[in-house]
Amino acid sequence: MRPENGVGTPVDPVPFLVVAAFGFLFCYSFGPAYLMAFGAELAGGLGYSTMVFLGLTGFAYHRFVWSARPGLRGEVPAHLRLRKLVLAGAAVAAVLALLSLPLL
Structure with missing residues (x-):
């Protein structure tokens, strides 16, 4: 399906x-x-x-x-894919850091 x-x-x-x-x-x-x-x-x-x-x-x-x-x-240029990947990684790291603050 x-x-x-x-x-x-x-x-x-x-x-x-x-x-x-x-x-x-x-x-x-x-x-x-x-x-x-x-x-x-x-x-x-x-x-x-x-x-x-x-x-x-x-x-x-x-x-x-x-x-x-x-x-x-269509094909996305490599520099745009890398930029999105870096921004997504930074966002995930920031969310995980914020989630760990109250547990310290």
């Missing part, structure tokens, strides 16, 4: 599945422990983590499946 975008064109589901899987990994590995450090119960931490995961999954579906336009694919 291949998912279709908003106009009915089949799209590749792999980018969506990768982002959703990383969202699951991130939400359930950091969420409950982080919220329990602030005094929340385990059930509350799991509930909030589930809500964040569902939001991330909805965003990923909209971005990578529903609004995807496979006909516009």
Whole structure:
């Protein structure tokens, strides 16, 4: 089964599945422990983590499946790919650093 975008064109589901899987990994590995450090119960931490995961999954579906336009694919210049990769790495490092501050 291949998912279709908003106009009915089949799209590749792999980018969506990768982002959703990383969202699951991130939400359930950091969420409950982080919220329990602030005094929340385990059930509350799991509930909030589930809500964040569902939001991330909805965003990923909209971005990578529903609004995807496979006909516009083309080669992206190497300097733009490197820039996006460096910015994404810096953003992930910043988020992880911010998440670790209250646990110190």
